[in-house]
Amino acid sequence: MTREHTYPVVVTWTGDKGTGTSGYRDYGREHELTAEGPTAIAASSDPAFRGDPTRWNPEQLLVGALSQCHMLSYLHKCAVAGVVVTGYVDNAVGTMAQTADGGHFTEVVLRPSVTVTSPEMADAAAGLHEDAHKACFIASSVNFPVRVEPTIRATGTDAAPSR
Known part of the structure; x- marks a missing residue:
């Protein structure tokens, strides 16, 4: 049986400088991403596309969503397998190619650094x-590779084997 979930969000453009989109340089790329419940996310376009570097851009949010999804799936798998994780930090990087007709992501690399409570848990x-x-x-919904390059460490030891 298939269960369907929906995720309503609202994107509100806040970059009208008084003349709307009268010219490419005449409007801001600022906007807010909201949904019922969480606080708003202040967003813009990438600074390379005239965006505000102090706000999140869609490309960062996509990489972040992939990283979060992997982490949450991973923590669940560890809990079920009896692997006790006490630390998790992912330094994820997405790469996008800009082309004449737009652009596309070529890959995202997740680099989670995981701490477990015992060296015996490192391989698992x-x-x-x-x-x-x-x-x-x-990750199963995107059309580009998502690679995972983990580092596993047991509390009080140096890095243990990774895959």
């Missing part, structure tokens, strides 16, 4: 990244 912790990647709804 590394292997669960593959399961988490397969379970990530967002």
